Amino acid sequence: MIKTKPTLALLILLSAFFGIVSANVIAQSAPVDTTVMLPSVEVNAHQTRQSVVGSMSSEWQTTLLQKLPTHNLADLLQTQAGTYIKTYGLGSLATSSVRGGSAGHTLVLWNGLPVQNPMLGLLDLALLPVQSAESISFTKGGNGAMWGSGAIGGVIEMRNEADFSQKLNVTSSTEFGSFGYFKQQLKLGLGNEKLQSVTRFSFLQADNDFYYFLADGLPERQQTNARISQQFLSQDLYWKINPRNQLDFHLWWEQSDRQIPPTKVQTRSEAHQDDLITRLLLEYKYIGDAWLWRVKAGYFDEHIDYYDDLILLESPNHFQTILGEITGQWFHKKHEFLFGSTHTHTRAMSAGYRDQTPEEYKTALFASWKYTGGKWNTQISIRQEMVDGTVVPTVPSFGFDWYFAPSLILKGKVSRNYRLPTLNDRYWIPGGNPDLLPESGWSEELTIEQKSKERAFQLNVSLTAFNRKIDNWILWSIPEGQSYWSSNNITRVWSRGLEPRLAVTYKPKNIALHWRFGYDYIRSTNEVAVQHPNIAVGDQLIYTPVHQAFGAFTVDWKNLHVMYQHNFTGETEGINETIDAYHVGNVRIQYSGTLSQLKGTMFLNINNIWDADYVVIERRPMPGIYFQTGLNLFFNVNP
Amino acid sequence: MKFHFTLLFLACTMFLSAQSVVDFEEFNLPSETILNGEDQSGGFTSGEIFLPNIYDAQFDAWAGWAITNTTDVTTPGFTNNSAITGSGYNGSSHYTISFDGYANNNMILSGEAAGHPVSGMYVTNSTHAYLSMLDGDAFAKKFGGVTGNDPDFFLLTIKAFYNGTESADSVNFYLADFRFADNNEDYIVDEWIWVDLTSLGAADSLSFVLTSSDVGQFGMNTPAYFCVDDVTVHGQMVSTTLINDPDLLRIYPNPTADFIQLSHAADEPMDCFVYNASGRLLHRQKLNQHSEQISLQHLPSGNYIVRLQGEQTYSAKVVVKQ
Numbered sequence: 001m002i003k004t005k006p007t008l009a010l011l012i013l014l015s016a017f018f019g020i021v022s023a024n025v026i027a028q029s030a031p032v033d034t035t036v037m038l039p040s041v042e043v044n045a046h047q048t049r050q051s052v053v054g055s056m057s058s059e060w061q062t063t064l065l066q067k068l069p070t071h072n073l074a075d076l077l078q079t080q081a082g083t084y085i086k087t088y089g090l091g092s093l094a095t096s097s098v099r100g101g102s103a104g105h106t107l108v109l110w111n112g113l114p115v116q117n118p119m120l121g122l123l124d125l126a127l128l129p130v131q132s133a134e135s136i137s138f139t140k141g142g143n144g145a146m147w148g149s150g151a152i153g154g155v156i157e158m159r160n161e162a163d164f165s166q167k168l169n170v171t172s173s174t175e176f177g178s179f180g181y182f183k184q185q186l187k188l189g190l191g192n193e194k195l196q197s198v199t200r201f202s203f204l205q206a207d208n209d210f211y212y213f214l215a216d217g218l219p220e221r222q223q224t225n226a227r228i229s230q231q232f233l234s235q236d237l238y239w240k241i242n243p244r245n246q247l248d249f250h251l252w253w254e255q256s257d258r259q260i261p262p263t264k265v266q267t268r269s270e271a272h273q274d275d276l277i278t279r280l281l282l283e284y285k286y287i288g289d290a291w292l293w294r295v296k297a298g299y300f301d302e303h304i305d306y307y308d309d310l311i312l313l314e315s316p317n318h319f320q321t322i323l324g325e326i327t328g329q330w331f332h333k334k335h336e337f338l339f340g341s342t343h344t345h346t347r348a349m350s351a352g353y354r355d356q357t358p359e360e361y362k363t364a365l366f367a368s369w370k371y372t373g374g375k376w377n378t379q380i381s382i383r384q385e386m387v388d389g390t391v392v393p394t395v396p397s398f399g400f401d402w403y404f405a406p407s408l409i410l411k412g413k414v415s416r417n418y419r420l421p422t423l424n425d426r427y428w429i430p431g432g433n434p435d436l437l438p439e440s441g442w443s444e445e446l447t448i449e450q451k452s453k454e455r456a457f458q459l460n461v462s463l464t465a466f467n468r469k470i471d472n473w474i475l476w477s478i479p480e481g482q483s484y485w486s487s488n489n490i491t492r493v494w495s496r497g498l499e500p501r502l503a504v505t506y507k508p509k510n511i512a513l514h515w516r517f518g519y520d521y522i523r524s525t526n527e528v529a530v531q532h533p534n535i536a537v538g539d540q541l542i543y544t545p546v547h548q549a550f551g552a553f554t555v556d557w558k559n560l561h562v563m564y565q566h567n568f569t570g571e572t573e574g575i576n577e578t579i580d581a582y583h584v585g586n587v588r589i590q591y592s593g594t595l596s597q598l599k600g601t602m603f604l605n606i607n608n609i610w611d612a613d614y615v616v617i618e619r620r621p622m623p624g625i626y627f628q629t630g631l632n633l634f635f636n637v638n639p
Numbered sequence: 640m641k642f643h644f645t646l647l648f649l650a651c652t653m654f655l656s657a658q659s660v661v662d663f664e665e666f667n668l669p670s671e672t673i674l675n676g677e678d679q680s681g682g683f684t685s686g687e688i689f690l691p692n693i694y695d696a697q698f699d700a701w702a703g704w705a706i707t708n709t710t711d712v713t714t715p716g717f718t719n720n721s722a723i724t725g726s727g728y729n730g731s732s733h734y735t736i737s738f739d740g741y742a743n744n745n746m747i748l749s750g751e752a753a754g755h756p757v758s759g760m761y762v763t764n765s766t767h768a769y770l771s772m773l774d775g776d777a778f779a780k781k782f783g784g785v786t787g788n789d790p791d792f793f794l795l796t797i798k799a800f801y802n803g804t805e806s807a808d809s810v811n812f813y814l815a816d817f818r819f820a821d822n823n824e825d826y827i828v829d830e831w832i833w834v835d836l837t838s839l840g841a842a843d844s845l846s847f848v849l850t851s852s853d854v855g856q857f858g859m860n861t862p863a864y865f866c867v868d869d870v871t872v873h874g875q876m877v878s879t880t881l882i883n884d885p886d887l888l889r890i891y892p893n894p895t896a897d898f899i900q901l902s903h904a905a906d907e908p909m910d911c912f913v914y915n916a917s918g919r920l921l922h923r924q925k926l927n928q929h930s931e932q933i934s935l936q937h938l939p940s941g942n943y944i945v946r947l948q949g950e951q952t953y954s955a956k957v958v959v960k961q
Contacts, residue, residue, distance in 0.1 A: 214785040264785050266775030308777075311716025354699070430700055480939050484700070533856045542856065576855035619780070 053370065053379035054399025054413030056447055056464055056499075057139040065130050066632065067561055069588045069605040071183070071204070073108075073136070073156065074125035079565050079586065081138055082518040082550035085125065086543050088620050089261060090179070090208045091228040093273075094126040098140060098153030099466055100495035100524025100544050104419055105152035107143070111159055111250055111281055113298045113323055116150055118346045118360065121422035127256055127275060129202055131173075131185055132234055133158035140499075141466065142443035144417035145381035145397040148342070148364055149438070152417045152470065160250055162196045162238035163189075168637040175630030177605070179623065180207030180227075183630070196238040204230045210623035213613045214264065223621065225269045226261040230254065244287050252279035263619035270309040277302045290331050298323035319348040319423075339367040348423045358427040362387050362420075377401040393418055393440045411447040416440065417470075421487065425474055431486035439489070441470035458505040467496045469527075478532035491530055493541065497522035512556040520548040543617075545572040547581075561590040574618035582614035601632040658758060659751075661686035661870040663733040666706050673709060673720050673736075675701040681944040681955035682918075683735075684883060687752035687872055690735060691745060691918035693942050693957060703744055703918060708732045715770040722866035723769040728761040728831040731868065736765055739849045739863035745800075745918025746845045748872060749948060753843040754801070755873030761831040762795065764814050765864035772815050772827050772861060779860035780853045782817045783825060790818040791852040793827075793861050797834070799842035803920070806839045814849075814865055831868060844920060887954035888947050894959035895935060899945065902930040907949040914944040935960050 058081055060068070070076040074094035077083035086103070087094040095103035104121035107114055108128070116123050130136060136158050143151040171187040185202040208226035235251040254277040262269035278301045286293040299322055306315040327340030344362040368381035382396045397415030404410055418440035426434050449462035472489035479488060498521045506513040524541045540546060547570030554563045564587050571581045590603040605628040614622055663685050668674060674683065676694035683690045683706055690704035709721040720736050727734035737744050748757070764772075772793060775781035782791040793815040799806035812834050815827040836845070851861035889902045903909060903926070911933065913922035924933065926947070935943065938960055946955040 218786060260777075263775060263777070263780075265780035266777070267781060268774065269777070271777065308716070311776075312714060312718055313716060429697060430695065482941060484695075484702075532858060534858075535856070574855075575857060576853070576860065 052139060053377050053401055054411045054447075055139050055141045055143070055445070056411070056449075056462065056501075057137060059135060059137040060130075061135050062131075062133075065136070066601070067563075067588075067590060068130070069563075069565075069586055069603075069607070069628070070130055072126050073128035073130060073158075076130050076136065077125070077138065077156070078567065079550070079552075082520060082548055082567070083138075084520075084543075084545060084548055084569065085616070087126070087616050089223075089226065090210075090623060091126055091204075091206060091230075091258060092226075092260070092620075093124050095122050096125060096153075097541075097544055099468065099497060100493075100522045100541060101153030101468075101470075102541075104150055104422070105154075107147055107150040107152075107155045109147065109155065109157040110252065110279065111248075111283070112157070112294075113281060113296065113325070114147065114150065115279065115300065117302065117304070117319070118321065119304075119317060119319055119348050119350065119423045121150065121419065121425070124275075127230075127254060127277070128158065129204075129230075129232055131187070131202065132200060132232065132252070134161055135159050140464075141413060141445050142397065142415040142417035142468070144395045145383045145415060146366060146368065148362075148366075148383060148385055149418060149420040152419055152439075152441075152443070152468070160198070160234075160236045162191075162236075162240075162246075162248070164191070164193045164196060164238070164240060166191055166196060166638060168635075170635040171632065173630060173632040175628055177206075177628030178626035179210050180205070181628060182206070191238070194240050196236075198234075198236040200232070200234045202230075202232040204228070204232075208261070208623075210621075210626065212264075212621040212623065221264075221621075223261050223623075225259040225271070228256070228258045230256040246285040246287070248281075248283040248285070250279075250281040250283075252277065261620075264615075264621055265619055268310070272307055272309075274305045274307075275303065292329040292331075294325075294327045296323070296325040298325075315351050317348070317350040317352075319346055321346045334372050336370040336372070337368070338370070339365075341365050346423070348427075350424075350428075352424065352428045353432075354429045356427055356429075358423050360388060360423065375403045387420055387438075392420065392438050395440075407450055407452045409447075409449045409451070411449065412445065414442065414444050416442050419470075419474075421474055425487040428487075430484045431476065433487045436474060436487060437472045437489050439470050439472050439474055441468060441492075443468040456506055456508045458503075458507070460501075460503040462501045464499040464501075465497070466499070469494050473526075475530065475533070477530055480531075485532075491526050491528040491535070493524060494527050495522065495524040497524075510558060512554075514554040514556075515552070517551045518549065522546060522548070540573065542573045542575060543579075545570040545581075547571075559592045561588070561592070563588045563590075569616075577618050579615060579618055582612055583610065584612055584614065585609045597636055599634040599636070601634075602630070603632070604629045658871050658873065659686055661688050661872065662727065662731060662868060663706055663735055664727075664731060666733055668706065668708050668733065671709050672707065674706040675720075676703070676705065677701075678885065679957055680883065680885060681946060681957045684749075684953055686870075687748060687750040688870055689747035689749060689946065689953075689955075691747065691914050691916075691944050693916050693944070695942075702738050702916065704735050704737050704746075706733060707736055708734075712766050715767065715774065715776060717767055717862065719766045720864075721766045722868075723764045723766045723829045724831055724866075728868040734866055734868035736864060736866045737847060739847070739865075744847045745914070745920075746847070746870070747912075747914070747918060747920070748843050748845070752872035754841050756840055757799070757836045757842055757845060757873075758871035759833055759835040759837065760870040761868045762812055762814075762828075762834050763831045763866050763868075764793075764828050765862070765866055768793065768814070768862040768864045769827055769829060779862065782815055782827065782853075783822065787817075787822050787825075789852070792816050792818055792850075793852075794850045795865055796848045796850065797836060797839070798846045798848075799836070799839035800844045800846060800920070801841045802843065805846075806842070808838050808840070810834060810836055810839060844918070846919070882952045884952045884954050887952060888945070888956055890945060890956050890958055893956070894961045896961050897936045898932050898934050899958055900930065900932050901926070901945070901947070903947055903954070904929065905947070905949055905952055907951060909947045909949045912944075912946045912948065914946065916942045916944075918944070 074085045078085040084097045096106045098106045108123045140154040143155045169189040173185040175183040183204040188199045190197045211220040233253045237249040239247045256275040260271040280299045282297045284295045301320050304317045322345045325342040330337045342364045346360045364385035366383040370379040378400045384394050385392045395416040399413035402410045418438045420438045421436035445466040447464040452459045470493050473491045473493045476485050502517045504515045524544045526535050526539050529537050549568040552565045566585045587606040592601045611625040676692035682692045692703040694701045710725040711719050711721040712725045771779045772782040795812045797810045817825040849863050851859045853860040909926045911924045943958045
């Protein structure tokens with residue numbers, strides 16, 4: 001059921017905000033493209049599946065990623081998109097909450113395949129180095145019709161694509177920093193117009209033995225058992241058999257050993273988590289005059305082993321997933337049709353499953369029609385999935401972009417979305433519930449956006465209002481008459497909010513100034529009272545701040561790049577106590593130089609420059625001010 | 640004659656106030672063993688007390704009470720079911736450990752003990768709870784917090800029930816108390832402490848509730864364990880030990896939706912008791928025949944302990960109400 005009153009209220013606020021902003025910033029004068037050009041079939045194919053019509057999307061390319069003081073996807077989303085990241089500490093487990101959703105409501109894709117952990121339903125964003133992809137995109141809002149389970153709050157996609165014009169390029173990056181931080185990355189690109197190979201390797205280690213404040217009058221305490229060590233290797237191979245046929249291969253191998261430090265109220269910890277990840281993907285593409293076919297086969301094998309030597313606990317977890325997918329796209333004038341089918345088989349092993357070895361079979365059919373007109377773009381999509389022989393809700397979506405005035409765009413989207421229960425939700429002993437229903441509900445969003453450009457000024461301002469209700473929300477609880485925690489479809493969550501964004505660029509001759517600002521107002525409340533855990537109707541979800549803001553100011557002058565980022569996270573509730581609001585500011589100073597075909601970059605990151613004493617997770621300390629410096633070298637031989 | 644009546648009165652008084660100490664030593668377990676209800680007996684009878692237990696075979700987990708003689712006082716975590724003393728009271732081998740998995744636990748009195756005050760019992764911390772409060776763990780805080788000044792506590796509250804009526808008084812025993820202005824006085828119990836329960840009056844069961852200052856949305860973070868030994872109840876020092884006959888009681892269907900059919904082959908009159916998972920008596924019925932039907936219609940879904948007891952034998956089973 002779509003509630004109209006809150007949506008109307010948000011619309012009024014949206015109009016008011018836009019009126020104020022547009023009156024005070026640069027008047028639009030330069031014409032803005034009102035027709036979305038399709039630069040190539042390949043890019044267009046991505047856009048259709050990504051279903052950006054009606055949604056706000058951000059994208060970061062390699063060149064930009066190299067300028068950002070971010071190591072992994074968690075850093076990127078937090079500092080660049082203002083996303084709330086729930087992190088247990090430097091390099092520790094990090095998950096996101098997008099638009100008031102849970103960690104399992106943000107879907108992560110690797111070259112178009114979902115890489116969520118099927119046992120937990122989420123992905124540790126700290127294990128996704130940003131340098132592993134050529135580009136990363138982040139689309140907010142429901143996208144279940146295209147991507148299926150978990151695409152409720154947003155979709156992140158990490159992509160690797162061939163550049164057949166490359167001959168040889170080598171990138172080396174060496175970084176040092178506080179708390180024993182050391183990172184070495186190598187990237188080797190090699191190929192010709194037929195074959196391309198990209199190899200990436202990185203090694204990261206850090207002791208993370210920072211000192212943190214306990215209380216007035218007490219000496220600072222040094223963090224212990226916080227060491228991390230990560231190795232990453234990826235290999236991308238592209239073979240353009242002929243102009244119409246292409247074969248791609250991608251390998252992702254990663255090993256991560258992370259100690260888990262004690263809380264502020266824990267004397268010591270000997271816990272550690274070891275992850276071993278192998279992902280393989282083979283993709284065949286046929287590019288016809290009006291057709292594009294893609295066939296993908298993927299194999300994921302992941303070990304997540306948790307140990308606590310102090311309490312003699314060993315918890316090995318392992319899953320294997322095989323994926324197959326076929327999509328076809330047909331282009332006809334301003335119309336584009338996409339249809340496809342995806343099949344997934346997962347098998348998981350865990351001490352928590354005892355003697356069971358759960359298997360899950362998922363099959364989905366999806367289709368989409370996209371119209372790209374002069375003033376209107378629309379997209380209608382639908383998906384039907386079947387899990388272990390049971391049909392899950394049919395999820396449709398409708399989105400539009402309306403270029404209703406020069407430089408003004410109105411975007412809107414209505415979609416139904418869902419999240420399947422995880423294997424732990426279904427099979428964990430005790431408490432797993434095989435009869436769980438998927439979480440599902442409707443999302444609506446509306447964005448008004450202004451893009452204008454006049455001489456050296458460029459302005460982009462937008463306001464998005466969203467509304468979403470998810471029924472059958474899965475919560476681990478103790479139902480009446482039961483004596484243990486179990487997973488149940490017992491509550492309903494209503495999320496709504498406003499997301500104003502402002503970006504201004506001023507580019508006179510030798511200098512470029514760029515300023516970005518964003519604010520999120522998010523109310524995400526339980527609509528059903530629960531006794532265990534103790535949740536009342538109207539309670540904001542834990543670890544979901546109502547207020548968040550971020551800003552960044554960047555100066556590019558000749559070879560110098562200076563950036564200041566600031567993030568504000570409002571007060572939020574944890575499991576045991578209230579977590580205070582906090583501000584964190586980061587600075588990056590980067591200098592680049594070129595010598596023939598060799599380009600070098602030196603940088604200094606000053607993180608938490610105001611030395612803020614804060615926690616993201618209660619009882620889990622975060623470091624004060626700390627530094628990182630490094631040297632990046634790029635060698636490029638191209639025609 | 641007056642002298643003889645006086646002697647008779649004193650003898651009667653001594654008989655009436657005779658005390659029986661339940662020390663669990665008769666279980667005579669092999670060393671480092673825990674009796675956790677794996678046999679689905681629904682609990683343990685020692686002397687004239689019955690300690691309910693729910694064991695879930697599928698989950699390999701127990702709650703309620705277990706009998707143990709384990710001695711590990713150094714290993715933190717839930718896998719350690721020892722008392723922090725490393726032995727029972729006064730160096731004895733056996734004692735009982737309670738896991739408060741159902742919001743509270745109960746101890747059932749029978750025979751001569753029922754209907755009289757319980758004198759008291761020795762209580763101490765489990766190693767799991769003790770080390771968690773001392774050092775903190777991944778979920779629970781170190782008592783006192785980062786400064787040592789947090790007024791933390793771990794409290795055991797004991798109440799008596801008699802004929803379904805709760806005692807007006809309760810006995811509070813702090814398993815840990817950090818509420819003192821002088822932190823030097825803060826303590827976590829690490830020895831067997833006598834808890835006097837005579838103020839509770841006559842009882843046919845005792846209830847035990849744990850509360851802690853370290854509590855969050857998901858309930859108490861402090862591990863909900865404590866240990867008990869040498870329970871002193873009213874009764875003869877040498878009491879008749881009831882014989883546990885696991886084959887005596889048959890129940891079907893189990894699981895059940897509404898009714899259970901009980902059958903037994905005892906040669907003596909039997910009483911039937913139905914307890915919830917925390918040991919609270921919900922239903923009592925004298926059995927007139929060897930097979931009778933009992934309704935569970937009015938009870939919510941969950942696990943229940945059905946116990947038959949006569950003068951010489953008893954038998955208990957766990958019933959699942961769907």
